Amino acid sequence: MGSNHARRIGAIQEPICVAMMGTIMLVVTLNMVRVDRRRREPLQLQLYGQVRRAIISGELASGARLPSARDLVEQLGLSRNTIVYAFERLVAEGYLQSRIGSGMFVAHLPALERPRTGSGSNANVASSDRVHIARRVAPLTEVSVNPEYPTLKVRPFRPCQPAVAEFPLRSWNRARSYALRLQAKELMCEGDVAGLPRLRAALATYLRDARGVKCGAEQIVITAGAQEALSLISASLVETGDAVWMEDPGYLGARASFLRAGAKLTPVSVDAEGLTVPRLRQTPRLIYVTPSRQFPLGTTMSLPRRLALLEFARTNGVWLVEDDYDSEFRYVGRPVPSLQGLDEGGRVIYVGSFSKVLFGSLRLGYVVAPPSLVGAIRKVKEVEYGTSPGIEQATAALFIEEGYFAAHVRRMRKLYRERRDSFLQAAQKYLSGLLTFPPIDAGMDALGWLARDADDAELSRRLAEAGIDVPPLSAYSLKPCPPGLLFGFTAFTPGQIRSALQAISDFVQ
Amino acid sequence: MGSNHARRIGAIQEPICVAMMGTIMLVVTLNMVRVDRRRREPLQLQLYGQVRRAIISGELASGARLPSARDLVEQLGLSRNTIVYAFERLVAEGYLQSRIGSGMFVAHLPALERPRTGSGSNANVASSDRVHIARRVAPLTEVSVNPEYPTLKVRPFRPCQPAVAEFPLRSWNRARSYALRLQAKELMCEGDVAGLPRLRAALATYLRDARGVKCGAEQIVITAGAQEALSLISASLVETGDAVWMEDPGYLGARASFLRAGAKLTPVSVDAEGLTVPRLRQTPRLIYVTPSRQFPLGTTMSLPRRLALLEFARTNGVWLVEDDYDSEFRYVGRPVPSLQGLDEGGRVIYVGSFSKVLFGSLRLGYVVAPPSLVGAIRKVKEVEYGTSPGIEQATAALFIEEGYFAAHVRRMRKLYRERRDSFLQAAQKYLSGLLTFPPIDAGMDALGWLARDADDAELSRRLAEAGIDVPPLSAYSLKPCPPGLLFGFTAFTPGQIRSALQAISDFVQ
Incomplete structure (x- = not known):
């Protein structure tokens, strides 16, 4: 304590001791202040900032008395207004105290006076043994949502990338302007946590028509892309230690989400008919599948396999997550309808995204939940993620309604x-x-x-x-x-x- | 099994039995098909859909033989092309099988033939005892991010609502157009998971100037609003059962996030100087504070209290979450600089949002993390939430850079x-x-x-x-x-x- 105190006094330049009310008082000169008229920052802010830093660092000891405003005008070559402004702010924030009749003092701030461990501020930046990160995060250092690409730039042949140069950006912007003309104020306030009702209605119609998904708008929760959708499902359904079966090879983003939720992953093989339903002792909590087009192998799940999987899920109370990530693009024959549309047991949770059909940075996706799960998924969405952007949701709704999407x-x-x-x-x-x-x-x-x-x-x-x-x-x-x-x-x-x-x-x- | 089978046969209208290859075969007439020329749906799709549903429901039993195309043309009054199209699709999807020389048969789909529990599809929609939702979700039914408002409409005097009618939407849209002119293609692809570098740089400058936050752009992670920011922090740092101290009364969204992460919440009183640092035996993992303006009491944390809190955090290895939700709006004197700017121990995680300063449905917020935490927070962001929208991030960056934000x-x-x-x-x-x-x-x-x-x-x-x-x-x-x-x-x-x-x-x- 003693040497520390000495160091601090030593740091004060030219202290002058005056006797006041029977105690020895330090009057500091503020010689450490160096204002620079060439900087854009106003002089008053420079003065404020430098005195503040001197107090925090201990250069100006607590209890020290400052020179009078008149003395400072002379000493620092600043106008009285500049000095008054800076000092008023320091008083307002508690760094200085003004005692009527006796001038301005550095406030007594006990926390600043304790000796610090380490020798400088860098040593105090939490050293790695202090940093306790949640255990659930540790396994994530090994997983990735995407393979490691050396650059963010889309170079050939990065998978799953839509042709953004061909996106009808003018139509999109027109839909956006129109949405704002219709109801700018409403769209700028936070809306329904499950998503804009108009977008959910347009989506429900589209999914029924194009994907054979059986759903009403009330079963849909709009998300910030498929990654949020998968995390939302994991957070709602997966307990730490739960078994989750995944197609192997399979989508890395799904794997990462399930691991974050604490799942034990069981890789399940994929053959020419899609995911094989294994005959394991343990039943999983959840099975992740890409039946329309297996990612990354590209096989389509056969009808017998689909029916067997649904039957397995129904009998064992297993949830099926159907990730229908790029089903719109089928070049031979018609798109195969969704697994969800075949489900009579309410076990399929359908996940889709606009990232592939529109563009990746839009960050709009959706979950179609069985009615029994909608409440839980909405709640987790509210607490963990919050609502999705309003204007973009309205734009997407109009884009679908007006036929731009299908075109x-x-x-x-x-x-x-x-x-x-x-x-x-x-x-x-x-x-x-x-x-x-x-x-x-x-x-x-x-x-x-x-x-x-x-x-x-x-x-x-x-x-x-x-x-x-x-x-x-x-x-x-x-x-x-x-x-x-x-x-x-x-x-x-x-x-x-x-x-x-x-x-x-x-x-x- | 027997009665079920009988029911199914009974449902087939006017079955005709023919002898073929020594077995009795059913030839079905498809009398249940009713196409409607007034509907917008093409006839071929109507036929496809109705036959498909009849197979799934069991009305058309597996193995049953369909009439020849020629017979069907006559029977259904449809063109040959319509029939061929529909049947080809049913074959492609596995509902029908075509045997050369012997015609078209309903495929053998074992999963459809097992007796169903319950009497109809409604009974099969997972009954509540089957619905297993993650245990972490259960406590959430009691919490809410906002108080329960009876309507989404912003009525007087809903708190924390910016004046969206006064938002300079034209300047915002101009900044958006300009951003798209500069680099539409890049902005439409998924970008850096921590956020657009340009926005992070603009924010770092703004936060240093306006809030006294000490940070570089690399410490910032852009989020979809403050709710995601709080969840991101909870997910990175809070283990199930960890103690989290919260100002009481306090922000519901923070409470909800911590509870979702499994925290045990300890309410801490707030007095005229802000959060009181309690002298409890147990040290928490994390303390949540709103020092600039306590939510909802409105008090500003005093400097001695700030220093004492930082010292407590540093000594005990506690993380401080500073939620600086509306600090821009101070009517008397200057905004009080952030707690983060005083922190020498790398213990403050700073959270901000554009919801109050710009508009609520924008869904852009940010975390300024101490260097020791940036890696973990980035990782959780990638896995759990995914990137934030690109075009809106670029718009916000230009809005700040061009001075619209400050104005x-x-x-x-x-x-x-x-x-x-x-x-x-x-x-x-x-x-x-x-x-x-x-x-x-x-x-x-x-x-x-x-x-x-x-x-x-x-x-x-x-x-x-x-x-x-x-x-x-x-x-x-x-x-x-x-x-x-x-x-x-x-x-x-x-x-x-x-x-x-x-x-x-x-x-x-």
Whole structure:
């Protein structure tokens, strides 16, 4: 304490001792203050800030008396107003105390006077042994929502990327302006936590028509994209230690959400008919599936498999999460209706997103919950996430209602079919020895199989260095799986596709 | 099984038995199909849908043979193309099987043939004893992010509502258009999970200047509003059973988030200097405070109390969550700098939101994390919430950079000061016997104290029925507290303020 006190006094420049009311008082000179007229910051703020910092750091000891305003005018070369403003603020905030008739004093602030551990402020920034982070977070350092791409830029062939350059941004902006003309004030206030009723109604109609989903608007909860939707479901249904079955290979974002909720993940194989319903002793709390188009393998779940899965869920009280992430884009035949539409037992929770159909940064998705779950999911949404943006919800509603949405899906389906053709042609030309591509009947990406003994992670890493993002199948797999690379083809022009595939070919040779 | 099977056969209208390959085969007539030419749905889709439903419901038994296409053309009065289209789709989806030379059969789908429990599909919708919702959700039925308002409409005097009618929507839209002109494609793809770098840089500058927050852009994580920010912090730091201290009365949204994370809440009293630092045996994991302006009491935490709290946090390794929800609006003197700016120990997590300064449905907020926590918070954001909307982030960044933000805050500060004056004048006139209002130096709402023996919850409920939303202080309190009503005055014109206060006066008398 003693040496600390001495250090502090030493730091005060030219202290003058005066006798007052029988005690020794320090009068400080504020020589440490250096205002700079060239800075944009007003002089009064500079003075305020420097005196404040001097008090916090201990340079100005508590109880020290400040010179009179008149003395300071002379000493600092500042106007009286500047000084009065700064000191009034310091008094208002409790750094200085004004005693009538005796002047201005540095306030007595006991917490500042205790000795600090460590020698400087840097040492006090919580050292790592002090940082206690929730245990649930620790496993997350190992998981990722996406494979690790070296850059945020969308380079060929980053999967699941819509062709944003082709998005009808003018129509979207027109819908937005129209929504604001209709009801700007209402849309700017926080709305229903489950989402704008108008968007939910438009979605319910669309999902019934296009996806065979059986639902009313009241079963829909709008989310900030599929990631929030999956977390919302996990938070509502999964207890720490609960078994969750997941397609393997499968979507990383779902895996990450379930792990965060404390689930024990069981990888379940996928064959040509989709997820195999395993005959395990333990029944899971929840099964995650992508029946329309398995991510990332691209298979569609067969009808017998769908029915068997629903029957299993119904009999065992298991929840099914159907992630219908890119079902709009089917190039051969009609889109296969949703699993949810077949469910008679109220066990399917349907998840969708606008990220693939509109654009990724819109951050609008949705959950269609069985009636028995709507209450719980709404509550978790309210507490954990809050409402979703109002103006964007209204824009999306009008975009659907006015037919722009359906028109855009049709246009993209055609464009993506052409890009698929370009991709397969160029792949045939440049990669025929290296990768094998099965037919692509649907979806936004193509899985290329490598020779059995290839190391897909290593190849992917090297290609990323060469500017090409093709995540390895092993990144999506919990169990060992044959090597493959995933190619998104929808966001790239035929020219980009060809030159990137040629670059791969050159790189590998 | 037997009776069930009989029922199913009975449902098939006019079955015709034919002998084929030595077995008895049913040929069904599809008399249950009723297509309607007046409906917008194409005939082929109507036919497809009705046959599909008949198979799922069991009306069409598995193995049954369908009439030939030629017979059906005649029987249903539909074109051959319509029939071929519908049946091809049913084959593609696995409902029908086509055997070359012998026609079309209903597929064998074992899961559909098992007896169902219950008598109809309604009985199968998971009954309540089947619905297992995560235990963490149960306590949430008791908590709420907001007091229960009878309507979503912003009626006088709903607290914490900005004057959306005064929002410079045209400048906002101009900033949005400009952001899109600069980089539409980049902004439409999913960006950095911690938020747009440009917005984080603009915010860091603003927070340093206006709030005395010491931070770099890399410490900021953009969230979908304060609710997500609070949940993100809880999820990163709070374990089930951890003690969390909260100002009492305090913000309901924070309480709800901590409870969802499994915290044990300890209410801590607030006096004229703000949160009292209690001398309890147990140290909490986290303390939640609103030092700039305590919600809902409106007191500002004194400097000695701030320093004592920081010292307590530093010594005991406690995290402090500083929720700086409406600090921009101070009518007397300058805004008091943040607690975070005083923190030398890296223990303060600063939370802010654009909901009050811009508009509520924007859903943009932020966390300024100590460097030691940034990694964990980013990870939870990625896994649990996903990125925040891109175009809105870019718009907000430009809005700040171009000075619109500061200008709007200045304009609103002036407008809200006028509305405060109108409010206090009218309250003096109409409510002087009923409620006592202390001076309002800052913030967006006024706390009116009732007589000691009044029941604030009951009065609030009755006023809500009369069209006036003034939540009771007891709604925000864990421990018993004196009765009071909370009045937001910022979203209402002087005329609305006067007539609503007069209505209260009339109602009470």
